[in-house]
Amino acid sequence: MSEPLLKVAKLTKEFPLKGGLFGGHTASVHAVDGVDFHVDRGETLGLVGESGCGKSTTGRCVLRLIEPSSGEIHFDGKDVRSLKADDLRILRRDIQIIFQDPYASLNPRMNVGAIVGEALIIHQLTKTKQQFEERVVDLLETVGLRADHMGRYPNEFSGGQRQRIGIARALAVEPKLIICDEPVSALDVSIQAQVINLLEDLQEKFGLAYLFIAHDLAVVEHISKRIAVMYLGRIVEMASAHELYASPRHPYTEALLSAVPIPDPKVKRQRVRLSGEVPNPISPPTGCHFHTRCPIAQFPLCKSEAPPLKQSADGHWVACHFR
Amino acid sequence: MAVASIAILTLLTAAVLFGPLIWRMPINEIDFTARLSPPSWEHPFGTDDLGQDLLARMLYGGRISLAVGFAAMAVAIIVGVLIGAISGISRGSVDAALMWITDLFLALPQLPLLLLVIYLFRDFLKNWVGAEGGVFILIVLVIGAFRWMPVARLVRAQFLSLREKEFVEAARALGATTPRLVIRHILPNSLGPVIVAGTIDVAAAIIAESTLSFLGLGFPPDIPTWGRLLFDAKDYLDIAPHWALFAGAAIFLTVLTINFIGDGLRDALDPRRVM
Numbered sequence: 001m002s003e004p005l006l007k008v009a010k011l012t013k014e015f016p017l018k019g020g021l022f023g024g025h026t027a028s029v030h031a032v033d034g035v036d037f038h039v040d041r042g043e044t045l046g047l048v049g050e051s052g053c054g055k056s057t058t059g060r061c062v063l064r065l066i067e068p069s070s071g072e073i074h075f076d077g078k079d080v081r082s083l084k085a086d087d088l089r090i091l092r093r094d095i096q097i098i099f100q101d102p103y104a105s106l107n108p109r110m111n112v113g114a115i116v117g118e119a120l121i122i123h124q125l126t127k128t129k130q131q132f133e134e135r136v137v138d139l140l141e142t143v144g145l146r147a148d149h150m151g152r153y154p155n156e157f158s159g160g161q162r163q164r165i166g167i168a169r170a171l172a173v174e175p176k177l178i179i180c181d182e183p184v185s186a187l188d189v190s191i192q193a194q195v196i197n198l199l200e201d202l203q204e205k206f207g208l209a210y211l212f213i214a215h216d217l218a219v220v221e222h223i224s225k226r227i228a229v230m231y232l233g234r235i236v237e238m239a240s241a242h243e244l245y246a247s248p249r250h251p252y253t254e255a256l257l258s259a260v261p262i263p264d265p266k267v268k269r270q271r272v273r274l275s276g277e278v279p280n281p282i283s284p285p286t287g288c289h290f291h292t293r294c295p296i297a298q299f300p301l302c303k304s305e306a307p308p309l310k311q312s313a314d315g316h317w318v319a320c321h322f323r
Numbered sequence: 324m325a326v327a328s329i330a331i332l333t334l335l336t337a338a339v340l341f342g343p344l345i346w347r348m349p350i351n352e353i354d355f356t357a358r359l360s361p362p363s364w365e366h367p368f369g370t371d372d373l374g375q376d377l378l379a380r381m382l383y384g385g386r387i388s389l390a391v392g393f394a395a396m397a398v399a400i401i402v403g404v405l406i407g408a409i410s411g412i413s414r415g416s417v418d419a420a421l422m423w424i425t426d427l428f429l430a431l432p433q434l435p436l437l438l439l440v441i442y443l444f445r446d447f448l449k450n451w452v453g454a455e456g457g458v459f460i461l462i463v464l465v466i467g468a469f470r471w472m473p474v475a476r477l478v479r480a481q482f483l484s485l486r487e488k489e490f491v492e493a494a495r496a497l498g499a500t501t502p503r504l505v506i507r508h509i510l511p512n513s514l515g516p517v518i519v520a521g522t523i524d525v526a527a528a529i530i531a532e533s534t535l536s537f538l539g540l541g542f543p544p545d546i547p548t549w550g551r552l553l554f555d556a557k558d559y560l561d562i563a564p565h566w567a568l569f570a571g572a573a574i575f576l577t578v579l580t581i582n583f584i585g586d587g588l589r590d591a592l593d594p595r596r597v598m
Contacts, residue, residue: 060492063496065492065495065496088498089498089500090498092496092497092498093498095496096496096497097492097493097496099489099492099493100489101489104488104489104490105489105490105492105493106490106493107490107491107494107507107508107512108490108512109511109512109592110507110508118494118497118499118507119497119498122497122498122499122500122503123498166493169493169497172497173497173498
């Protein structure tokens with residue numbers, strides 16, 4: 001097997017909290033706490049978890065939109081964390097990002113042509129004005145928009161169309177990896193399907209790899225080859241999509257999956273209900289982060305020792321003392 | 324509204340620019356027989372306590388008032404946007420230092436300092452660029468120097484919120500440099516409130532100039548700026564209301580039209596406008 005496209009090891013991000021009378025460092029939010037994963041060329045890794053578990057931070061750290069606190073990121077043989085500004089710019093031709101909110105992610109004062117074509121100007125990918133326009137039209141048509149949309153402004157488009165503009169913008173640099181940060185969460189269900197299908201078509205056409213961040217398990221199952229489940233900054237389980245859904249091992253994954261609605265009222269099933277809230281990431285629980293809500297936790301082991309992410313079956317990784 | 328305002332302001336500007344060429348009454352011809360006379364065909368705006376023609380004085384003074392207003396606004400906006408932008412984009416110690424300076428300027432007692440600055444530098448500038456030009460530069464700089472702080476804070480606040488927006492992050496992800504982020508993405512989206520603040524500044528500058536004239540530190544008293552006319556007129560309000568009326572109306576009209584134009588500009592520059 002060849003080297004994975006993206007390899008992330010022990011990635012950690014702490015956001016310092018300032019406060020107190022003198023604005024000193026008082027505490028920190030452990031948004032991402034030692035995450036390991038990899039993405040192969042042309043594959044989709046789904047990253048799921050509740051709000052605030054560090055999914056988006058992980059995605060942004062890969063692009064260094066957020067500077068990681070520690071850990072290693074290797075992309076295509078390059079050490080991402082040690083790149084200087086110029087090299088980082090070149091890296092960003094290979095990794096792109098699609099955002100969750102199609103209303104906030106497009107500059108309201110730039111027309112669609114300028115938005116989609118911005119990367120072409122930044123990286124000097126086209127030489128003449130004619131080339132530039134041809135490329136922008138090409139990109140717009142790739143994502144299912146029309147050439148005459150070029151001169152319009154983002155406010156003239158619907159959410160789904162705006163998301164397509166965002167996708168066209170990401171495609172402009174011909175990336176190898178696109179980080180999809182909840183790209184369909186803000187859209188209607190019918191539009192979600194269109195955008196997902198578009199992403200799949202593009203993956204096939206351009207051989208893209210996706211790091212697909214979402215909280216909607218049904219969507220993730222559909223698009224991902226492998227899925228990683230995050231809880232409070234750590235990956236608790238990682239397996240192929242089929243395997244994860246068929247036989248989840250971590251109690252948190254079990255609880256998550258049992259919350260997915262089944263579109264058949266006759267099916268009865270056992271719900272695993274979690275009590276309590278997600279603990280505060282400023283002071284996460286000791287040991288296994290999940291022990292405060294875990295139905296199978298045993299003390300004092302779970303409280304004192306964090307379980308490592310270990311392979312329990314072929315390609316099925318779990319971080320639990322008992323599974 | 325904005326279009327009508329542009330028309331009125333253009334008319335006003337044209338009047339003060341070309342008016343003195345058409346209305347050739349001298350501004351300082353003293354005629355005690357026509358003292359404090361109300362508007363008539365001979366003196367359409369009436370005369371002041373020395374029998375000087377008010378229309379001629381208004382037209383002449385308007386040049387100075389409008390020029391001071393716009394120039395001081397330009398100074399305030401340029402300094403304010405520059406400081407606010409640097410502060411908002413850089414964070415950390417640069418931001419803190421610039422905001423201290425801003426707060427310092429806000430906390431300074433403006434009038435005494437104004438007097439001091441003008442007193443200290445007037446003669447120097449007078450020798451350098453001549454009496455009227457020297458006073459003009461000095462007044463514009465001084466008024467501008469005391470009015471940039473609100474603009475700087477406004478711009479900084481806009482920058483702080485805009486820099487976290489996803490479209491800015493997207494541009495960063497595309498590899499945009501910081502200057503490009505600022506010029507293409509953040510600044511254009513932060514100018515709406517600045518334009519409005521700028522229009523208010525024009526008004527404030529016109530009034531500030533008249534305060535200085537009143538204190539004897541602006542233009543020499545024989546140069547009739549609008550503010551000067553108002554202050555001269557205040558003692559005669561009950562017997563010669565026309566004196567104050569026209570100068571006041573001119574300031575009022577200017578400020579109002581500039582405000583409407585500012586509003587219109589902001590809407591016109593905003594692609595989200597409802598067609």
